[in-house]
Amino acid sequence: MARVSARKRGRFITFEGLDGCGKSTQLKRLAEVLRAEGIAVLVTREPGGTPIGERLRSIVLDSATLGLAPRAELAILFAARAQQVHENILPALKAGRWVLCDRFTDSSEAYQGGGRGLGSEAVLTMHRVVCGNLQPDMTVLMDSDVTASVARARRRNLAKVATAPDGEADENRFEQENQAFFTRVQQAYHAIAKREPQRVLMLDARRQPDVVHREIVEVVRQRFLGAANERQSKN
Numbered sequence: 001m002a003r004v005s006a007r008k009r010g011r012f013i014t015f016e017g018l019d020g021c022g023k024s025t026q027l028k029r030l031a032e033v034l035r036a037e038g039i040a041v042l043v044t045r046e047p048g049g050t051p052i053g054e055r056l057r058s059i060v061l062d063s064a065t066l067g068l069a070p071r072a073e074l075a076i077l078f079a080a081r082a083q084q085v086h087e088n089i090l091p092a093l094k095a096g097r098w099v100l101c102d103r104f105t106d107s108s109e110a111y112q113g114g115g116r117g118l119g120s121e122a123v124l125t126m127h128r129v130v131c132g133n134l135q136p137d138m139t140v141l142m143d144s145d146v147t148a149s150v151a152r153a154r155r156r157n158l159a160k161v162a163t164a165p166d167g168e169a170d171e172n173r174f175e176q177e178n179q180a181f182f183t184r185v186q187q188a189y190h191a192i193a194k195r196e197p198q199r200v201l202m203l204d205a206r207r208q209p210d211v212v213h214r215e216i217v218e219v220v221r222q223r224f225l226g227a228a229n230e231r232q233s234k235n
């Protein structure tokens with residue numbers, strides 16, 4: 001695992017889950033709590049987060065992108081990620097900032113590895129080669145109902161398309177996948193949580209957002225802001 005200086009390094013927390021599971025809202029709410037504690041926080045997302053990454057995002061998410069081969073899709077996602085790690089994540093962690101990232105390599109393992117059927121090994125190998133195997137300190141996996149999440153994401157994106165200027169790229173390529181695809185994505189997420197229980201906090205995202213938020217804050221406080229951690233970071 002790639003390690004940046006252990007002493008003053010910031011924390012790297014990622015949020016994962018199916019489209020429409022509510023992870024982006026939870027990420028923003030955690031960022032607000034951390035900032036109120038005086039912690040410098042970088043909020044970013046994948047694919048995207050850098051000017052180059054955002055351009056790659058519009059290629060990979062636009063439903064007008066036809067015929068993209070699964071391995072080409074994986075390569076584009078990792079190109080955006082490599083840029084994000086280089087330009088945003090490592091510099092922020094080295095400067096002692098915390099990074100909250102909306103999706104990371106677990107998304108590739110779930111969507112491309114599981115959903116597209118490329119398997120975990122291809123994704124984990126890419127991660128080692130192009131991202132130096134950088135691992136989050138913690139991953140919040142928002143476990144939700146496949147049908148409800150996808151319906152919610154579709155409604156959200158239809159509303160975005162209705163208000164977007166003519167000819168603007170949409171973000172609907174994945175939402176057009178079927179129930180079987182998202183069921184494979186969810187199964188892959190569950191397998192990751194089972195394999196790495198110390199990193200991955202899987203929680204029931206079907207509960208009230210306030211309840212989910214309180215649980216996330218409690219775990220983050222226990223893991224990273226407790227008295228023992230405070231002492232360690234001062235040494």
Ligand code: TMP
Binds near residue numbers: 103
């Ligand atoms: P978002 O709506 O959470 O921004 O996610 C964008 C879409 O991109 C979502 O459908 C999941 C997909 N995706 C992948 O398939 N693989 C990846 O590695 C990432 C980061 C996203």
